[in-house]
Every structure is written in C-alpha cells, then in structure tokens.
Amino acid sequence: MSLEGKRVGFVMTGSFCTFSKAFAAAEKLVELGADVTPIMSFNAASVSSRFGTAEENVSRFENICGRKVIASIAEAEPIGPKKLLDIIIAAPCTANTLAKLALGITDTPAAMAVKSHIRNQRPVVIAISTNDALAACAKNIGTLQNYRNYYFVPYRQDDHAAKPYSAVADFELIPRTAELALEGRQIQPMLLAAAERG
Numbered sequence: 052m053s054l055e056g057k058r059v060g061f062v063m064t065g066s067f068c069t070f071s072k073a074f075a076a077a078e079k080l081v082e083l084g085a086d087v088t089p090i091m092s093f094n095a096a097s098v099s100s101r102f103g104t105a106e107e108n109v110s111r112f113e114n115i116c117g118r119k120v121i122a123s124i125a126e127a128e129p130i131g132p133k134k135l136l137d138i139i140i141a142a143p144c145t146a147n148t149l150a151k152l153a154l155g156i157t158d159t160p161a162a163m164a165v166k167s168h169i170r171n172q173r174p175v176v177i178a179i180s181t182n183d184a185l186a187a188c189a190k191n192i193g194t195l196q197n198y199r200n201y202y203f204v205p206y207r208q209d210d211h212a213a214k215p216y217s218a219v220a221d222f223e224l225i226p227r228t229a230e231l232a233l234e235g236r237q238i239q240p241m242l243l244a245a246a247e248r249g
Contacts, residue, residue, distance in 0.1 A: 052233045055084035060136040062161045065094035066143035066180035067102040072222035073142050077115045079226055089116040092161035096122040127160040131167030139168045142178035146188040153191040169200055174232040178204040184218035202232035207242040
C-alpha cells in the first residue's frame with residue numbers, strides 16, 4: 052500500500068542518539084507523499100543533549116513536516132476522537148514509552164497520541180530504541196507484539212558485546228513497515244545480530 056496522501060503521526064520519544072535516524076525517516080515519509088504530523092514526548096521536546104538542543108530538534112522536526120509539533124497532552128488527545136490520523140509511527144520509542152503503552156498509562160503527549168489513536172483500531176508502528184530490550188523491557192515488547200494494531204519495525208541487538216541487553220530498530224525500514232501495517236500485516240519483526248567472530 053502506498054503512503055501517498057496517508058495521514059501519519061510521527062511520535063519521537065527521548066532516545067536522543069537515534070534522533071538523526073528519526074529525522075531521516077520523517078523526511079523519507081514526506082518524500083513518499085505522506086502528510087506527516089510531528090509529535091514529541093515531554094523529554095524529546097524539552098531536553099537538550101549532545102545530539103542537539105531541544106529548540107534545534109523541535110525546529111528541525113517542524114521544518115520537515117511543515118507544521119507545529121504536538122508537545123502537550125491536551126494537543127494530543129483529539130487525535131482519536133477527531134480521527135486525525137491513518138497511522139502513528141513511534142520512532143524512536145524508548146523503554147519508558149513502551150511500558151506506558153503496555154500498561155495503558157497516558158501521562159505524556161506521546162502516550163496520549165497513541166492511546167487516542169488506537170481507540171479507532173488504526174495501526175501503530177513501533178521503532179524501539181532501548182538499552183534494556185532483553186532485560187526489564189522485554190515483557191513490554193512481548194505484550195505489545197501480542198496486542199492487535201501494534202506493528203514493530205524490525206529490530207536487532209546493536210552491540211551484543213558491549214550492550215548485551217540493547218536493541219534498536221532499523222529506521223530505514225519504517226516506510227515499508229508502515230505500508231504493511233496499513234494492510235494489517237507485520238513485517239519480519241526481528242533481525243539477527245551479527246554473530247561475534249574470532
């Protein structure tokens with residue numbers, strides 16, 4: 052299914068090291084003709100890091116999408132009742148946000164956007180980025196993979212030697228994952244990490 056003309060909510064949460072990949076994915080969605088609405092968690096919109104100031108990140112996101120970032124719970128809540136979006140993509144999606152979604156907690160704009168949207172039984176695509184995917188976060192990943200209307204961008208361990216519990220999605224596969232999610236299909240959810248050699 053083409054993304055041309057699809058109304059896409061793009062949710063960024065606070066995995067700052069993957070922001071550059073998220074921005075590139077948002078740019079690709081726009082190139083493919085999607086109408087992209089930028090949404091940020093409180094931390095994503097307000098915390099400055101070595102990966103850019105909060106102001107720079109918000110401004111870049113708004114420039115890519117051509118509209119103001121949704122950065123409050125009040126702004127995110129109407130997404131569902133007004134049926135504003137065809138699909139939501141959470142990229143990067145941190146362990147914190149994964150836990151909130153798995154447990155139904157809606158105390159950030161990111162979690163509220165997803166909760167409000169999924170009430171319409173429309174797809175949510177998750178691109179994880181977390182250092183504890185194979186530890187404390189594993190049960191929440193499993194929970195969401197077992198829920199209807201949640202679809203995962205293929206992910207793998209990003210450094211099995213130095214960070215054995217960490218996993219990150221392949222952000223280049225976001226468009227294809229979204230296309231299939233709109234058809235109710237899950238792309239291959241997990242990629243094998245390269246085996247340690249020598």
